[in-house]
Amino acid sequence: MKPFVYDLNWDEWQDWVKENGESAFRAGQIFDWLYVKRVFSFDDMTNLPKALREKLKEQFEFVTLSEIAKYQSQDGTVKFLFELEDKNAIETVVMKHNYGNSICVTTQVGCRVGCTFCASTLGGLKRDLRPGEIVAQVVKAQKLLDETNERVSSIVIMGIGEPFENYEATMNFLRVMIHPKGLNIGQRHITVSTSGIVPNIYKFADENLQVNLAISIHAPNDKLRSKLMPVNRRFPFNDLVEACKYYTAKTGRRITFEYALMGEVNDQPEHAEELAQVLKEMPLSHVNLIPVNFVAERDFKRTPRDDIFTFQRILEKNKINATIRREQGSDIAAACGQLRAKHMESK
Numbered sequence: 001m002k003p004f005v006y007d008l009n010w011d012e013w014q015d016w017v018k019e020n021g022e023s024a025f026r027a028g029q030i031f032d033w034l035y036v037k038r039v040f041s042f043d044d045m046t047n048l049p050k051a052l053r054e055k056l057k058e059q060f061e062f063v064t065l066s067e068i069a070k071y072q073s074q075d076g077t078v079k080f081l082f083e084l085e086d087k088n089a090i091e092t093v094v095m096k097h098n099y100g101n102s103i104c105v106t107t108q109v110g111c112r113v114g115c116t117f118c119a120s121t122l123g124g125l126k127r128d129l130r131p132g133e134i135v136a137q138v139v140k141a142q143k144l145l146d147e148t149n150e151r152v153s154s155i156v157i158m159g160i161g162e163p164f165e166n167y168e169a170t171m172n173f174l175r176v177m178i179h180p181k182g183l184n185i186g187q188r189h190i191t192v193s194t195s196g197i198v199p200n201i202y203k204f205a206d207e208n209l210q211v212n213l214a215i216s217i218h219a220p221n222d223k224l225r226s227k228l229m230p231v232n233r234r235f236p237f238n239d240l241v242e243a244c245k246y247y248t249a250k251t252g253r254r255i256t257f258e259y260a261l262m263g264e265v266n267d268q269p270e271h272a273e274e275l276a277q278v279l280k281e282m283p284l285s286h287v288n289l290i291p292v293n294f295v296a297e298r299d300f301k302r303t304p305r306d307d308i309f310t311f312q313r314i315l316e317k318n319k320i321n322a323t324i325r326r327e328q329g330s331d332i333a334a335a336c337g338q339l340r341a342k343h344m345e346s347k
Contacts, residue, residue, distance in 0.1 A: 002061045005132065006131065009175040010175070020052075026048065026052065030045070031181045041062070064085040067082060068083050080094075084109070089109075090109060092141060092159065101141075101154075105134055105138060106160040107159065108166055109129065113162050113231045115228065117300050128165075131172035138152060154185070163193070178190070191212040191256070192211055192214070196229075196240045201213075201215075215240070217257045217259055228262075244282055245282060254285055254286055256287075258290060259290065260292045263301040263302055263304070280319070287315055287322040289312060
């Protein structure tokens with residue numbers, strides 16, 4: 001297969017033009033056509049010599065993201081179900097906030113992590129996405145926002161898949177997103193979320209980036225976390241905590257711990273107290289409480305609203321900063337993996 005035109009980051013484009021006997025400034029022109037003017041054809045790159053455009057056609061191709069479905073929520077959330085070149089499907093979500101537009105991107109077709117409450121794992125992992133297939137989701141979203149003269153202001157890597165199991169592609173995606181000649185998204189406006197792939201948390205800490213890190217924790221101890229998240233059997237809870245301590249010590253940046261509340265499973269006061277004791281060892285931390293989404297194939301119920309506030313108050317009493325995630329797109333099955341699961345079932 002040819003590489004995708006979005007696969008290459010800035011440094012790689014500079015290497016490519018040099019290796020192909022072109023002037024260095026051509027890399028800037030290509031980047032400008034891809035990420036500022038956002039064209040989807042080499043023929044539209046009109047300030048490039050025809051010979052260079054032909055060379056690009058020979059060596060690269062644009063990502064195929066065919067729109068299977070597009071749903072718009074009453075709250076402004078837009079969810080896309082895209083078909084890839086190999087007929088696999090992925091999801092991308094555009095969320096409207098009072099501070100701007102956030103894009104949630106997918107990094108894998110399916111997921112092998114196996115969280116028992118998540119629709120993304122239904123059907124297992126099909127394959128990793130290439131860097132360009134992740135980049136293309138943001139470009140597509142930005143093209144949608146171009147219609148109303150808006151722009152992508154933040155990115156969350158929280159769609160289908162485990163980004164730290166597709167680590168190199170995710171890092172290349174980040175390099176494209178943050179480059180000032182590209183989409184120029186501020187590093188602190190990007191968050192990558194992992195279920196706890198411990199070796200790559202250490203690796204990410206050493207990347208010298210200002211990108212935010214979120215950890216899906218969902219339980220305060222080893223036994224319960226292994227029951228909810230099979231990945232905990234590969235990377236036990238205590239190892240994850242040590243990796244988080246390394247990250248905060250190395251970067252000086254806080255970690256957001258995502259905690260999906262499931263009725264009578266992990267939402268009791270004793271769970272909140274235990275979680276608080278764990279996080280007291282990590283002063284640079286924040287807990288994002290998430291009322292669990294209903295997934296027909298899963299057997300979890302939502303925590304009552306009053307119990308969510310009780311959980312939050314216990315954390316805050318213990319000096320742990322905690323917020324409750326604002327729900328968006330619930331009327332369009334915007335929870336991760338739900339549209340793809342329905343599409344797979346229909347096929």
